Amino acid sequence: MTTLHSLRSKVLEIKEETTMNWAPRVKPIKIRRLYRYTRLGIYDDLLLHDVGWELYARCTDIATVADVYREGRVPCPECSTKIARRIDPLFSTGEGGTHENWFYCPHCAKRLLWRDCRQALRDTPRCFDCRSVLQKADDLECVCGKTWSPAAYKQSMRTRVRLPCPHCLNLIRKPDPPPRGRTVRTRKSRSELQCPKCQAVALHQHGNIECTACGYKRRWRDYRKSLKKKDEKLECPNCRYTFGWQAWRQSARSLRTGNPRPARDFIKRWLRCHTPQQRMIQIDTLLQTLHGRGPLAPLFIDSGEHNIRQMLDDLAS
Ligand SMILES: [Zn+2]
Ligand SMILES: [Zn+2]
Ligand SMILES: [Zn+2]
Ligand SMILES: [Zn+2]
Known part of the structure; x- marks a missing residue:
């Protein structure tokens, strides 16, 4: 029964991903082969291109999805024209909203939304005190001795006014909401x-x-x-294709992260690679980053979370 159910959701997932044309995740077997060759001093450029471009396509999708949650504009699955959502700006403020709520980390100067800080903790729960990554057992446990039940952690994350910056991990204060007059005016003109x-x-x-x-x-x-x-029904002004926001959101679920930075970095750097060695360095840099942030890896690599961790551990050693 359980197997049938999980099979069904797997099939649905595949179907949704293909409807929206998302790039598939990279097969771990290819990554293992790549590292095996590299250890022997062999740079198989065909394989490097294969893995690299697959990662690149996946990174592009992750960045696209992150942009949608930032800008409230959804790319048409048929022609990629960006379609402005009508209702997003109306309820986005609660979760720490769109561009009028941007602020900059006082420590590393990265641009943020408050919800990025929360999403980062959903991806990788950290101790509110010492900011170490928490171990997931029944409770969330920190090396410093603090523990939280999952529910208490969630609650705390929602109500705290100081959370770690997703980039530099320094504690930052929740910014004040933007002045009312400004907010209302921007909203009206946009929707x-x-x-x-x-x-x-x-x-x-x-x-x-x-x-x-x-x-x-x-x-x-x-x-x-x-x-x-x-x-919400979305209609592309360019090709007239119509689709539902919920279906789109579902299809993008496996691509959503509060920390799209590693994906964006890879996109930029991959295009500047000219030699097999440079390509290997960029692939390795991305995978090393994923290694440090467990829950990010399944966005890129096609395997169970446990298997990916095992593989990344193997590759790092
Ligand atoms: Zn920072
Ligand atoms: Zn701690
Ligand atoms: Zn009326
Ligand atoms: Zn279109």
């Missing part, structure tokens, strides 16, 4: 509010959504919640 009943222009005022045309009125918070549950 007009629509009355859900009569589709006329509606207003966000007095903590409500209010329509002057038909008199519709609802508490803003309830309205936002209902939007979150509702699927």
Whole structure:
């Protein structure tokens, strides 16, 4: 029963990934072969290209998905035209929003959203005190002796106003929300509010959504919640292809990370490689980075989380 279910979800996953044309993950067997040859001093350039370009395609997809959550614009699966989401800006602030909520880490100057800090901890739970990576048993345990139940950790992550920077790990303070006037103006120009009943222009005022045309009125918070549950139809203005946000989001699930930096770095550097040795260095650099951040690896490599860890351990030794 369980096997059948997991098989089904596997098939669904494959189907969704192909509908949206995401690049497949790289087969571990190829990576192992690459390292075996390299240890013998052999640089098989055909294999290097093979693995490198597969990683490159995967990195590009990871960066694309990260951009969608940053900008609220979804690439059309048919022609890649970016389609602006209508409802994202309305509820994004709670999770630490879009570009009006950008801030810079005071330690390493990287641009951040607060939700990046949270997402990084979801990917790799760290101790709030000493920032070591936590060991996952039943509870989350730190070498310094602190433990959290998964629920308590989640709760704490949501409510803390100081979290580690995903890049430099220094503690940073949750930024104040941007000034109200500015926020409202940017939002209006980017996406007009629509009355859900009569589709006329509606207003966000007095903590409500209010329509002057038909008199519709609802508490803003309830309205936002209902939007979150509702699927959004997206239509490409270029090729007229239509698809649902939820289906897209599902298909991109295995590509989502709060730390797209290693993928972005690889994209830049891979294109500058001219020799087999340089190609091997870049592939190795990426895999070493993944080694340090366990949960990132399954985004790139096609295998169970445990097997990947084992493989990366083997390669590093
Ligand atoms: Zn930083
Ligand atoms: Zn600790
Ligand atoms: Zn109305
Ligand atoms: Zn299109």
